[in-house]
Amino acid sequence: MKSKNISIFSILYHLHIISPKGLFVWTKSLIYKGVSLMALLRFAAHFYPHRCAIIDEKQSLTYQELYIHSRQLTEILYTEYHLQPKMNVALIGRNSIIVTLLLHALSRLGIRTTLLSTDLGTEQITADLQKHHYHLIIYDSDLKQIATKLPCVAITTEKINDILLDKHSQIKKRKLPKIWRGREIIIHSGGTSGNFKTIARRPSVTSFLPPLFALLRDIQIYQYGRVLISLPFYHGFGLSTLIISLLMGKKVCLQKRFDAIKILEIIQREQIEVMPIVPAMLARFWQIEGAKKKMKSLRCLISGGDRLPKSLIETTHKEIGEVIFNLYGTSEAGFFMLATPQELASFEETTLGRPIQGVYCKVKDPDEKGIGTFWVRSRWAMHGKQNQWQNTGDLVSQNSKGYFFHHGRADRMVVCGGENVQPEHIEQVLLSHPLIVAARAFNVPHPNFGNVIHTEIECTPSATLTEQTLLNWLRPQLSRAEMPHSIRFKTIEMLSTGKQKAR
Incomplete structure (x- = not known):
């Protein structure tokens, strides 16, 4: 399709989202699955059944297989783990097919699903699990920071996957509870500081x-x-x-x-x-x-x-x-x-x-x-x-x-020597240097100036950048208050989100 002259209506029609057949499939999906991720997957499986839907480091599934497996997993969670609408589940897992299946299955059951960061430490995860009442915790087995004494029933994503594979040929369709819409999917915003903001989104x-x-x-x-x-x-x-x-x-x-x-x-x-x-x-x-x-x-x-x-x-x-x-x-x-x-x-x-x-x-x-x-x-x-x-x-x-x-x-605005300084501006100037891959600027208390700026710099592997050379390069671009009092060259560790790990 040539794109620029095509209307949104034509694009949506082409994607079956508002075609007569598409609207019919949507209606049936919403009736049977409620307003949930499973309804969306049922819609996609109808129009793209044999197309490859998803591939991870271990396997791949077509859209039809993804839908069937999600539906079977829903029945396992309902019958064997007794999950009911409005219950709470914590999911702590990295991107994979089994986590994708779980997201759809939990949405179909009307479960309030919390996605916890795999970058969190033991104390942070333990604090969250103790603060909230979860009916089930599902996590990747290689996440060593998951406490051994969990406050409720817990199972690994690997075990869930094994059960699904073992029972694949035995699972019979069971009548699942009707839901009008899926419950919230919750993420925790706030990096690794531990001061999370709970972000809840409902299917709509x-x-x-x-x-x-x-x-x-x-x-x-x-x-x-x-x-x-x-x-x-x-x-x-x-x-x-x-x-x-x-x-x-x-x-x-x-x-x-x-x-x-x-x-x-x-x-x-x-x-x-x-x-x-x-x-x-x-x-x-x-x-x-x-x-x-x-x-x-x-x-x-x-x-x-x-x-x-x-x-x-x-x-x-x-x-x-x-x-x-x-x-x-x-x-x-x-x-x-x-x-x-x-x-x-x-x-x-x-x-x-x-x-x-x-x-x-x-x-x-x-x-x-x-x-x-x-x-x-x-x-x-x-x-x-x-x-x-x-x-x-x-x-x-x-x-x-x-x-x-x-x-x-x-x-992040700080006062250095009586002037307002924005550390992010300093970071952006540093990142414009061709030999710098990552940069971090932060304030440190100072007896004479109130605060001063310190920086951590990660250079390209072959770089031979020195502190004095970098300071000379920075002077024409930064005010006196913005100039770093310390430059440390190091590898800046990244989180799974691609952001820098907190100091």
Whole structure:
């Protein structure tokens, strides 16, 4: 399909979403499965039964197989683990087919599912399990930080998979409880600090449409057939990519952990066209010899979750073409702003883009430079926050054409020698250096200046950068208050989400 002149209606019709037959299948799916992920999977299995749906490091399934296995797993959870609608389940697992099956099965049973980060430590996971009442805990067996004395029944994803395989030929269809809609899928936002914000989202047909329209109209994601997801499902970006990809009948490749070399091999082997990514992942790709050749199949890199350095945009555009789209959103408000490759190339600094249809944004209390706190209101925000103004916590400005630009986090602003300093600005300047892969700037108390900035720098493997050379390079670009008092060269560890691990 030629894309730019095709209406959203035509695209949705082509994807069967609003065709007469598609509406009939949707109706039956919603009647039988409720408003749940299982209804979506039933719809996809009807139109793409023999197409490869999903592949992980161990196996692959067609859409028909994925639907059948999900339905069988639903019956196992209902009959053998006695799960009932409105119960609570904690799921702690890396991207895999069995976790995908569990997400659909739990949604069909009306279970309130909490996705906990696999990056959390023992104390953090134990605290969450003790604080909330879960009827069942499902986790990957290699997660050593899971406490041995769990507060309720627990089972590994590997054991669930074995039961499913053992009973595959024996399972008989059982009458499952009727549900009107699936319960919330909950993620915990807040990194590894332990101070989590609980983000709950319920399956919804109407609130799902505006973000989908933006992906179809502006990214034209419907044109591509092969998707790679290495961002974890407990990251909202990874989970939403999975759901949208399955709805459109894509081939979804899953990777459990971020390993730049392995992922580049998968991109080349599977001829991946679409990949959601965070900037730190992309930066590491370009440090690997032969990356350009391995990435030539990519047509759409969807960046989100962190600030996208201008230097990274320029490198990617030069090497493999204008393929980067920048998505901006928050865990609470969801995705609500998008910048195309052409828009990213049009400004000296990276733009967040403009709000998608159905979103209202405003800059509150701007300073003399027009920089203020960013507020948003959308219909598809987290459960309980729909159509309410929310403070994103980001500092932004807006130009005369309506484009927004990011200037850091309000809660990271520090006073150094009487001046306001934004550590994220320092990080962005550092990342523009061709020999720097990752950078971290943070404040340290000082008896004379109140605070000063210290930095940690990760360089390319062959770099011979010294502290004095870097300071000389920084001086023309930073104010005196922003200049680092300490520069430490080290490897900056990444989380599964592609973000930097907390200090």
